[in-house]
Amino acid sequence: MVDLRPLLELQKVDTALSQLVHRKANLDERKVLAAEKATLVSTESEKLKVSNELKSAKSEIATLETANQKCEAQILKYSQQLRTVIAPREAEALQHEIETVRIERSLNDDRELLLLETSDKLEVQLQQLGEKIRTQSIAVASATAALNEALKICDGETKSLDDKRLALANAIDVKLIKLYDVKRTKRATPAVADLHGSKCQSCHLDLSVVELSALKKLGSDELAECPNCDCYLVL
Numbered sequence: 001m002v003d004l005r006p007l008l009e010l011q012k013v014d015t016a017l018s019q020l021v022h023r024k025a026n027l028d029e030r031k032v033l034a035a036e037k038a039t040l041v042s043t044e045s046e047k048l049k050v051s052n053e054l055k056s057a058k059s060e061i062a063t064l065e066t067a068n069q070k071c072e073a074q075i076l077k078y079s080q081q082l083r084t085v086i087a088p089r090e091a092e093a094l095q096h097e098i099e100t101v102r103i104e105r106s107l108n109d110d111r112e113l114l115l116l117e118t119s120d121k122l123e124v125q126l127q128q129l130g131e132k133i134r135t136q137s138i139a140v141a142s143a144t145a146a147l148n149e150a151l152k153i154c155d156g157e158t159k160s161l162d163d164k165r166l167a168l169a170n171a172i173d174v175k176l177i178k179l180y181d182v183k184r185t186k187r188a189t190p191a192v193a194d195l196h197g198s199k200c201q202s203c204h205l206d207l208s209v210v211e212l213s214a215l216k217k218l219g220s221d222e223l224a225e226c227p228n229c230d231c232y233l234v235l
């Protein structure tokens, strides 16, 4: 039968290559980076939320200050009018107006005080979130570097396996390579395997004595195949 040992070597390299593809796709460094990025994104969105809250607090403070300036002007106007009126009813009406505006101003002051406290807290929060983002950005950068390093190692291993594969394939008959490729595309388990004892290393099933002796009797141009899984067998 045809000597399939070189093809088995090729299969081993192909198995290693597909394991490498799987390893590359499932690197721990990839998961770490994804987690670090998610943390950063969540902190950034929290910071945006706090910053919007601060913006709206500040804008409300500005509105209240404008309103209070208007109150002051009204109080001043009514006070001046009060000095010139003689009729007690008019004076009473003006005093009532002044009191109403004073109440409005006082309510505005209370609200502004509350908003100032809130915005102080928000400023502190923003600063803390800024620091958090700086730390988390560093973590993302270092996780990215770690992933790139791991990918570089994988790529190096791929390159050396590719070189090894090329050298092995060059030494094998083209027709045999074609047969191997056809078989390989149709299955997930190895297309070439050897026997450990009477056990096929592709399907891990035992060959019977009869099956084994039939394989041993194959002609010099014939290829041995596992009767169970159909892979090429090295005997």
Ligand SMILES: [Zn+2]
Pocket (backbone or CB within 6 Å): 200, 201, 202, 203, 204, 205, 226, 227, 228, 229, 230, 231
């Ligand atoms: Zn088998």
